[in-house]
Amino acid sequence: MTAVVVEDARREFDGRLVLEGVDLTIAPGEFVALLGASGSGKSTLLRALAGLDRGATGSFDVPQRRAVVFQEHRLMPWSRVWRNVTLGLDGPDLRNRALAALTEVGLAARADAWPRTLSGGESQRVALARALVRTPELLLLDEPFGALDALTRLKAQGLVARLWAEHRPAVLLVTHDVEEALLLADRALLLRDGRIAEEFVVDVPRPRVIDNPRLLALRRALLSGLGVNTESEDSDDHS
Numbered sequence: 001m002t003a004v005v006v007e008d009a010r011r012e013f014d015g016r017l018v019l020e021g022v023d024l025t026i027a028p029g030e031f032v033a034l035l036g037a038s039g040s041g042k043s044t045l046l047r048a049l050a051g052l053d054r055g056a057t058g059s060f061d062v063p064q065r066r067a068v069v070f071q072e073h074r075l076m077p078w079s080r081v082w083r084n085v086t087l088g089l090d091g092p093d094l095r096n097r098a099l100a101a102l103t104e105v106g107l108a109a110r111a112d113a114w115p116r117t118l119s120g121g122e123s124q125r126v127a128l129a130r131a132l133v134r135t136p137e138l139l140l141l142d143e144p145f146g147a148l149d150a151l152t153r154l155k156a157q158g159l160v161a162r163l164w165a166e167h168r169p170a171v172l173l174v175t176h177d178v179e180e181a182l183l184l185a186d187r188a189l190l191l192r193d194g195r196i197a198e199e200f201v202v203d204v205p206r207p208r209v210i211d212n213p214r215l216l217a218l219r220r221a222l223l224s225g226l227g228v229n230t231e232s233e234d235s236d237d238h239s
């Protein structure tokens with residue numbers, strides 16, 4: 001059984017092929033990280049999976065129940081936090097559903113606040129609550145912590161790890177951060193030249209700490225796949 005099957009995804013912008021034939025499968029409950037140089041097409045692929053890009057071709061078998069969190073929170077400034085969480089949903093009990101999701105991200109107390117009164121980290125947690133309230137089978141995360149400071153980012157990563165373990169959606173996380181990918185994902189994929197060029201299985205039990213020797217080896221391999229030279233670090237390791 002699979003949650004996501006993408007075959008031969010292609011996307012061209014202005015005559016330039018950004019995705020040249022991407023094949024991708026994600027199992028139910030699997031956490032996959034997508035890395036690649038800037039401009040390699042990570043967000044393009046995520047948007048195609050989200051159904052936000054009508055210009056992509058190929059075969060996309062993706063669950064209906066999916067939710068996206070972007071780098072910017074995209075909260076509506078004229079709606080209170082809880083209304084933002086349930087924006088676009090119908091049905092009874094919306095406030096209670098919002099409160100339950102906000103409780104999961106530790107922000108129930110801010111349910112009636114206006115978005116502009118939240119910090120960057122809090123806003124991203126509300127964006128996560130807005131995704132969670134939809135009980136997604138597929139959660140698409142596009143650099144969700146990219147704009148956060150290092151400490152807030154670490155906490156947000158911990159929160160995502162916990163929420164994923166509890167709810168087990170399939171996840172595709174687009175990130176620049178190799179360590180983030182290695183701490184969170186079951187598999188890390190490298191997008192290069194419009195294709196999935198390399199795959200790294202993160203065969204390390206959770207909870208993970210980045211100085212685990214296997215993770216350090218994977219980190220070196222991933223950085224090398226991204227064209228980052230880690231030789232000076234290697235020699236440091238042996239000094």
Ligand SMILES: Nc1ncnc2c1ncn2[C@@H]1O[C@H](COP(=O)(O)OP(=O)(O)OP(=O)(O)O)[C@@H](O)[C@H]1O
Pocket residue numbers: 013014018036037038039040041042043044045176
């Ligand atoms: N709407 C668009 N019109 C024209 N070109 C686009 C459009 N969207 C993306 N591109 C181009 O496609 C390429 C891939 O963009 P994309 O945002 O998917 O890369 P990325 O890997 O997510 O990059 P980054 O890590 O910098 O966010 C880039 O060269 C970008 O300029």
